[in-house]
Amino acid sequence: MNNINKEFGFTIMELLVVVTIVGVLASIAFPQYASYKGKAYDKHAESDLRNILTAEEAYRIEHTTYAANLSLLTIPNFTGITRCNILGATAKDFTVECFHPSGNNSYCWDGEPPVRMEIGVNNC
Numbered sequence: 001m002n003n004i005n006k007e008f009g010f011t012i013m014e015l016l017v018v019v020t021i022v023g024v025l026a027s028i029a030f031p032q033y034a035s036y037k038g039k040a041y042d043k044h045a046e047s048d049l050r051n052i053l054t055a056e057e058a059y060r061i062e063h064t065t066y067a068a069n070l071s072l073l074t075i076p077n078f079t080g081i082t083r084c085n086i087l088g089a090t091a092k093d094f095t096v097e098c099f100h101p102s103g104n105n106s107y108c109w110d111g112e113p114p115v116r117m118e119i120g121v122n123n124c
Helices: 012-063
Strands: 083-089 094-099 106-111
Touching: 012 083, 012 094, 012 106
Parallel strands: none
Antiparallel strands: 083 094, 094 106
């Protein structure tokens, strides 16, 4: 009688090749993932800044001056995760800076609306 013991499974070499391939793919994917997360955080900060601009305009309609403090504003969809500061406010213009602690950029509004409607990426 022919008693052949067949074992099923993977050899150590096959497992080593698979682990190596997975490692290479992970080393390529992780930096891209971190980059995408940074961009998403930046977009969140930019979005919060745009919401503050809208709230400042609404405040000015009621009070004839811009708010010098975020607590005076009713900001729609503002989570507070981003760090936003009103650096200065007068009856004619205001300066606001927003950034996310995990983001790559700081977003600044400096000027009298609607003269400059674009948001700059810099430090105020």
